[in-house]
Amino acid sequence: MKAPVNKIIPFSNVDGPGNRTSIFFQGCSFKCWYCHNPETIHRCVNCGDCVATCPVQALEFQGDKVVWDQNKCVNCDTCIKTCRHMASPKVVEMEVEDILEKLQPLKNFIRGITVSGGECMLHAAFLKELFTEVQKMGLTCLIDSNGSIDFSRHEELLKVCDGVMLDVKAYDPIFHEALCDHSNDRVIKNLHYLLEKGKLQEVRTVILPKYPEENEETVRNVARIIQDHCDYKLLKYRPFGVREEALDKMGRVIASDEEVARLQKMAVEEGAIHTLIV
Ligand code: SF4
Ligand code: SF4
Known part of the structure; x- marks a missing residue:
């Protein structure tokens, strides 16, 4: 079994507890305005626009395919800046064994792995195989997900998963659809399901400038649901490396410290006592 991997970061301390190896899978079910990894959204369509821009000739056409020489x-990342399709020519189709090989020299220095994307749950069957092997190495396995895929249909995966870090981008379904090009119906169902299963590691919400009412509705409702069962991380939107849509809608401003502190206080008062600003 193979899955498309955009990149592997050997050591990360922002993708869950402890030092972790982060694996980013290619392809996403959402198209959020503020995506910080837009090159992970779509698969390469082999248009070739990036080939001539590479300063070291690491890209070339082989037949009708663009091939990357690692x-x-x-x-x-000139190729990624060139691409108009929210893709990357550097995606590698990997077997579980290929990833295990990369983890071997790292395993004594990390607490576990975190799989992300894109939306890694689009490759749920692959993750189950991967996690089964990684847990045998004594490492923990976390999923970073946008919540678009039904976790209740992947119970076998959850048995070998140590926790899910779930994004709740907006609680209002209409605003979520505008923000992510996708309904949040499944996200909210997953929030309740993962909580009930004891698999919710943390929930994350990006705090947007210019949308105070939407921020408040999301934070209030998430806090009421999760209470003290997991961390709730409020992330400030940052206008760097995002899609044009984000700059059109929110400009180059960041949600103020006062606004984020107000939302944190509100979340704590609603019962989510482990609410953090990151
Ligand atoms: S990142 Fe892209 S443009 Fe830069 S050297 Fe590699 S393949 Fe070429
Ligand atoms: S990565 Fe983007 S620009 Fe390069 S060939 Fe693929 S779709 Fe075209």
Whole structure:
């Protein structure tokens, strides 16, 4: 079994507790305005626009496919900046064994792995195989998800998963649809389901500038649901590396410290006592 991997970060301390290896899978079910990894959203369509822009000729056409030479690449990301399709030419189809091989030299220095994306749950069957093997190495396995895929249909995966870090981007379904191009119906169902199963590691909400009422509705409702059962992280929207839509809708401003502190206080008062600003 293979899955498309955009990149692997050997050591990360922002993707769950402790030092972790983060694996980013390609492809996403949402198209959020403020996505910080827009190059993970779609698969490459082999248009070739990026080939001539590579300063070290690490990209070339082989037949009708654009092929990346990892050994020549200097990771300047010019290709990603060129791409108009929210894709990357550097995606590698990997077997579970290929990832295990990369983890071998790291395993004594990390607490576990976190799978992200894109939306990693689009590759749920692959994750189950991967987690089964990674847990045998004595490492923990976390899922970072946008909540669009029904977790209740992946009970076998949850048995080998140590926790899910779930994004709740908006509680209002209409605003969520505008923000992510997708309904939040499944996200909210997953929130309740993962909570009930004891698999919710943390919930995250990005606090948007210019949308105070929507921020408040999301934070209030999430806090009422999760109470003290897991961490709730409020992340400030930052206008760097985001899609044009984010800049059109929210400009280059960041939600104020006062606004985020107000939302944190409200979440704590609603019962989510482990609410943090990150
Ligand atoms: S990231 Fe690599 S493949 Fe892409 S333009 Fe830079 S050197 Fe070329
Ligand atoms: S990565 Fe983007 S620009 Fe490059 S070939 Fe694929 S779709 Fe075209």
